[in-house]
Amino acid sequence: xxxxxxxxxxxxxxxxxxxxxxxxxxxxxxxxxxxxxxxxxxxxxxxxxxxxxxxxxxxxxxxxxxxxxxxxxxxxxxxxxxxxxxxxxxxxxxxxxxxxxxxxxxxxxxxxxxxxxxxxxxxxxx
Amino acid sequence: xxxxxxxxxxxxxxxxxxxxxxxxxxxxxxxxxxxxxxxxxxxxxxxxxxxxxxxxxxxxxxxxxxxxxxxxxxxxxxxxxxxxxxxxxxxxxxxxxxxxxxxxxxxxxxxxxxxxxxxxxxxxxxxxxxxxxxxxxxxxxxxxxxxxxxxxxxxxxxxxxxxxxxxxxxxxxxxxxxxxxxxxxxxxxxxxxxxxxxxxxxxxxxxxxxxxxxxxxxxxxxxxxxxxxxxxxxxxxxxxxxxxxxxxxxxxxxxxxxxxxxxxxxxxxxxxxxxxxxxxxxxxxxxxxxxxxxxxxxxxxxxxxxxxxxxxxxxxxxxxxxxxxxxxxxxxxxxxxxxxxxxxxxxxxxxxxxxxxxxxxxxxxxxxxxxxxxxxxxxxxxxxxxxxxxxxxxxxxxxxxxxxxxxx
Numbered sequence: 001x002x003x004x005x006x007x008x009x010x011x012x013x014x015x016x017x018x019x020x021x022x023x024x025x026x027x028x029x030x031x032x033x034x035x036x037x038x039x040x041x042x043x044x045x046x047x048x049x050x051x052x053x054x055x056x057x058x059x060x061x062x063x064x065x066x067x068x069x070x071x072x073x074x075x076x077x078x079x080x081x082x083x084x085x086x087x088x089x090x091x092x093x094x095x096x097x098x099x100x101x102x103x104x105x106x107x108x109x110x111x112x113x114x115x116x117x118x119x120x121x122x123x124x125x126x
Numbered sequence: 127x128x129x130x131x132x133x134x135x136x137x138x139x140x141x142x143x144x145x146x147x148x149x150x151x152x153x154x155x156x157x158x159x160x161x162x163x164x165x166x167x168x169x170x171x172x173x174x175x176x177x178x179x180x181x182x183x184x185x186x187x188x189x190x191x192x193x194x195x196x197x198x199x200x201x202x203x204x205x206x207x208x209x210x211x212x213x214x215x216x217x218x219x220x221x222x223x224x225x226x227x228x229x230x231x232x233x234x235x236x237x238x239x240x241x242x243x244x245x246x247x248x249x250x251x252x253x254x255x256x257x258x259x260x261x262x263x264x265x266x267x268x269x270x271x272x273x274x275x276x277x278x279x280x281x282x283x284x285x286x287x288x289x290x291x292x293x294x295x296x297x298x299x300x301x302x303x304x305x306x307x308x309x310x311x312x313x314x315x316x317x318x319x320x321x322x323x324x325x326x327x328x329x330x331x332x333x334x335x336x337x338x339x340x341x342x343x344x345x346x347x348x349x350x351x352x353x354x355x356x357x358x359x360x361x362x363x364x365x366x367x368x369x370x371x372x373x374x375x376x377x378x379x380x381x382x383x384x385x386x387x388x389x390x391x392x393x394x395x396x397x398x399x400x401x402x403x404x405x406x407x408x409x410x411x412x413x414x415x416x417x418x419x420x421x422x423x424x425x426x427x428x429x430x431x432x433x434x435x436x437x438x439x440x441x442x443x444x445x446x447x448x449x450x451x452x453x454x455x456x457x458x459x460x461x462x463x464x465x466x467x468x469x470x471x472x473x474x475x476x477x478x479x480x481x482x483x484x485x486x487x488x489x490x491x492x493x494x495x496x497x498x499x500x501x502x503x504x505x506x507x508x509x510x511x512x513x514x515x516x517x518x519x520x521x522x523x524x525x526x527x528x529x530x531x532x533x534x
Contacts, residue, residue, distance in 0.1 A: 002210070002213075002290045004290075099213060099290075099292075100213040100290040100291070100292040100294075101213075101240075101242060101289045101290040101291050101292065102291075102292055102294075102296070102300070104290070105242070106300075120289075122288055122289045122290055124288075125210065
């Protein structure tokens with residue numbers, strides 16, 4: 001068994017423009033997906049848009065390799081906005097546990113993502 | 127006692143490599159480790175077979191490779207491995223020493239051709255793991271440097287392990303979708319072998335042989351599939367002409383000048399039977415139609431007596447469903463024979479602005495030949511001169527240069 005993160009990348013402008021009725025329909029699709037695959041779903045979430053994001057970088061322009069605990073630390077540079085600006089932004093995710101990539105891809109094909117697509121990433125097992 | 131153990135090992139490498147590797151992968155669950163163990167088994171055979179070649183070389187090699195794999199498994203080095211193991215389905219235990227189940231071979235093929243890998247990586251992995259070709263041999267077939275090809279193979283193998291690409295023949299739900307990807311890889315091996323994109327020889331025999339083996343393997347497992355039958359037919363009908371495509375000095379012999387009596391009659395017969403059966407399937411199979419074109423050539427007593435109208439019609443079928451500038455170019459050449467060079471040139475003119483044919487030497491070469499036949503020698507020289515610059519194959523370049531010289 002392996003764990004995979006299914007990342008939903010969608011156009012935020014399109015999401016901002018949809019009416020309440022359509023939003024409901026999309027959410028219903030997600031609920032159906034969750035119900036259909038409850039046995040392999042280990043988690044998931046819907047993110048607020050990137051306008052609400054705050055990024056934290058080390059004082060040395062994000063390079064923390066030599067910092068204590070490899071972390072940005074108290075002198076961190078805190079800025080408004082996502083770490084990387086892209087048209088299609090990470091807007092949600094599912095964590096699944098399945099036997100192999102084929103099973104993960106079969107799930108990914110069913111994930112509702114009206115304004116973009118999804119990326120499947122295997123988790124490192126440490 | 128054999129006089130030539132090295133010959134027997136080379137022969138076994140050619141015949142058994144893929145089956146031995148596939149059976150070993152099931153034990154190692156690691157592609158690199160399996161390759162290592164199989165290579166060592168072949169090295170052992172060089173010494174061990176001096177006292178006689180075993181009755182079933184494949185079984186001997188599989189046993190040796192698997193024993194080596196089990197040895198290594200017991201060592202700590204394997205336990206501390208950084209990458210996860212290949213996902214392998216449990217199966218009923220096989221008889222000891224069996225030279226690989228046919229399904230292991232197919233599983234390896236589907237793993238190599240998985241859609242999660244790039245198209246380039248799929249072909250490279252297939253030639254490496256199922257074809258037993260070396261990295262330099264594969265690099266040469268696809269116009270990339272050895273380090274680039276080595277990196278491509280390493281990256282693909284790492285992804286297979288880390289992402290959990292399974293070692294498995296897909297189930298019936300997924301099979302139709304996945305089979306297409308596998309066939310595309312075999313077709314690419316065929317075309318790269320038929321006319322090597324680069325180098326001093328026109329034909330890459332190793333690639334053609336592999337395309338042949340892979341198409342046969344697929345046919346043995348999917349006998350009812352029209353695409354599989356069509357592709358095997360295409361391989362057979364293309365390969366039947368292999369011996370006549372270059373002369374004794376390695377110079378290219380055009381279809382018009384090939385000694386048709388030396389075409390392989392058995393391959394043509396088998397290919398034609400496959401085409402006839404595959405063409406009845408609906409929806410129509412692209413490979414079956416392409417093979418039908420090859421069959422029309424194979425049946426013709428000479429270039430002039432070829433049923434060019436039939437070939438144009440077959441290309442029309444392909445273009446209607448699978449538009450492709452290369453097929454359109456082939457169609458234009460056929461039109462040039464069916465309806466005369468002016469009609470062929472008119473068909474080619476429609477492709478002049480096709481960006482995907484920019485830099486494609488065959489377009490310039492076809493134009494040059496049609497212009498020559500209409501007597502416009504100055505324009506023909508220009509076009510053929512362009513084609514000379516665009517081909518990467520020495521044998522093709524020589525033929526074009528000869529034509530250029532003949533035009534004065």
